[in-house]
Amino acid sequence: MSELHFYNSYTRQKEKFEPITQGYAGLYVCGPTVSGESHLGHARPYITFDIVQRYLKHLGYKVRYVRNITDAGHFEEEGREAIDKVGEKAKLEKMEPMEMVHKYTSMFHNGMHLFNCEEPAIEPTATGHIIEQITMIQTIMEKGYAYEVDGSVYFDVKKYAETYPYGKLSGRIIEDQLETTRELDGQDEKRNKVDFALWKKAPPEHIQRWNSPWGEGFPGWHIECSAMSSKYLGETFDIHGGGMDLQFPHHESEIAQSTIAHGHPPVRYWMHNNMITINGKKMGKSYNNVIKLSELFSGNHPILEQAYHPMVVRFYILQTHYRSTLDFSNEALQASERALKRLWEAYEILKKLTHKGNAEAEDKDLDNKVINWLNECTDFLNDDFNTAKVIANFFELAPVINGIKGGQVSAGAISAQTMDLLKSTFKIFLEDILGLKPLQASQSGKLDNVLALLIDMRKDAKKRKDFAASDLIRNKLAEAGILLKDEKDGKVSYTVE
RNA sequence: GGUCGGAUGGCCGAGUGGCUAGGCUCAGCUCUGCAAAAGCUGCUACAGCGGUUCGAAUCCGCUUUCGACCUCCA
Numbered sequence: 001m002s003e004l005h006f007y008n009s010y011t012r013q014k015e016k017f018e019p020i021t022q023g024y025a026g027l028y029v030c031g032p033t034v035s036g037e038s039h040l041g042h043a044r045p046y047i048t049f050d051i052v053q054r055y056l057k058h059l060g061y062k063v064r065y066v067r068n069i070t071d072a073g074h075f076e077e078e079g080r081e082a083i084d085k086v087g088e089k090a091k092l093e094k095m096e097p098m099e100m101v102h103k104y105t106s107m108f109h110n111g112m113h114l115f116n117c118e119e120p121a122i123e124p125t126a127t128g129h130i131i132e133q134i135t136m137i138q139t140i141m142e143k144g145y146a147y148e149v150d151g152s153v154y155f156d157v158k159k160y161a162e163t164y165p166y167g168k169l170s171g172r173i174i175e176d177q178l179e180t181t182r183e184l185d186g187q188d189e190k191r192n193k194v195d196f197a198l199w200k201k202a203p204p205e206h207i208q209r210w211n212s213p214w215g216e217g218f219p220g221w222h223i224e225c226s227a228m229s230s231k232y233l234g235e236t237f238d239i240h241g242g243g244m245d246l247q248f249p250h251h252e253s254e255i256a257q258s259t260i261a262h263g264h265p266p267v268r269y270w271m272h273n274n275m276i277t278i279n280g281k282k283m284g285k286s287y288n289n290v291i292k293l294s295e296l297f298s299g300n301h302p303i304l305e306q307a308y309h310p311m312v313v314r315f316y317i318l319q320t321h322y323r324s325t326l327d328f329s330n331e332a333l334q335a336s337e338r339a340l341k342r343l344w345e346a347y348e349i350l351k352k353l354t355h356k357g358n359a360e361a362e363d364k365d366l367d368n369k370v371i372n373w374l375n376e377c378t379d380f381l382n383d384d385f386n387t388a389k390v391i392a393n394f395f396e397l398a399p400v401i402n403g404i405k406g407g408q409v410s411a412g413a414i415s416a417q418t419m420d421l422l423k424s425t426f427k428i429f430l431e432d433i434l435g436l437k438p439l440q441a442s443q444s445g446k447l448d449n450v451l452a453l454l455i456d457m458r459k460d461a462k463k464r465k466d467f468a469a470s471d472l473i474r475n476k477l478a479e480a481g482i483l484l485k486d487e488k489d490g491k492v493s494y495t496v497e
Numbered sequence: 498g499g500u501c502g503g504a505u506g507g508c509c510g511a512g513u514g515g516c517u518a519g520g521c522u523c524a525g526c527u528c529u530g531c532a533a534a535a536g537c538u539g540c541u542a543c544a545g546c547g548g549u550u551c552g553a554a555u556c557c558g559c560u561u562u563c564g565a566c567c568u569c570c571a
Contacts, residue, residue, distance in 0.1 A: 045571045243571030335521035392519035408536045
């Protein structure tokens, strides 16, 4: 595809991306609730939408990427008592809510940094936008779609559904929702089970509380995203992203709130990433099967056979299309680790490769293949961000690069121009768009010098046919995580584990 | 129970009507003092049963089976 198309969850089909304002793209992604540490499952949306954001920029759009931090009390919609997740956890940890929120926000940021996810342009917090949320709730009340009961305010979904397509995004039928209602013995303040809270009265023990026209309380979960996205991206913006599990009720509610408050739907394109599963089950708090990011990176978890580098995890996620489920296993991660190492080494070799021979390609057939593999990468991303296919093509190219270096492929097989294209495309796709980095930082010159000495000593030993000595050097270095490789031309290179 | 989505080779995973992705593993070969790395070659799969079609992993139906959402969830 020559233009960007991607799957719109709202219409359930792939659509061509046409921004509201030519040259600009607004992207809102539901961020983390910072009442706990992020886990592997959380990594997926942020890596997925990092690609979206990076690719839009690559296409020349000026992107405003907004990702919120939920630092105000979520509460259980159907529970009889409002449970403030942030406040409850803070009490458990004997911390001020803000202290705890700061702690987990920092950890989240650190994780994102390790994954090489670019920072959003704006990262608004729910607690920083209480006024905006109250204002929006008031607007909805004025329009007659919300009602107050004893200090809490609820959105009237039943009334909304009479005029608007409630349930379209998540494929739900309002009547079913109403019928399957199991009333909670009249203790429920809501007119209908389907109604959701916009504002919740704070019980006395509740830590996080703000003044409002309805008394002290705290905002509902859904309203923060509506208030903040419209504030920073406008009443209608281009793309809203998040995990599939947020489709209902979160995103459905966002649509309802914004539609009433602003008179039209808020979002042009909805995007949802699929879940990461573990043994076929979604990774999530309620399943007790989460692997926290710190555990993943340290290997400190019963399920983990080893530590996994953040880039390996990123690569592993990108090898699967974002709308497919992705099952965690040590085997899969380890395969990704080997694959990434091989690919990256080919890239390092490519950087040092200089074109030899005629400017014209000696092997026209190969030259055309290479050009085609490179050009296809754009088509793949244009077709619903298919990073899996992009990566597959780079694995087609790796043997060509290694072959040129190893002499199996003639140095002038591809044209000088193709060589340049190869180099620039690797850089643009691997680094800029896929956001990959080498597994370890480049080594200091000091290590180079030390190794040069050892390599020389080993060379001498080999000359004397003292293989015991040469193998000793190689084996000891290998134990230390430094692998020597004897190149064809007599040179010796090394890689550090 | 309702709604929706899957089931692809030893493992992971692309793929929507013909041109049999890719990765990892495994085996053989080349290179090497031996290795490692790299290269080459091989392993040809689409849950089952029907149907549509000249032709289906890909479309339709049924069956089996797994999962997601319906409550907080990325």
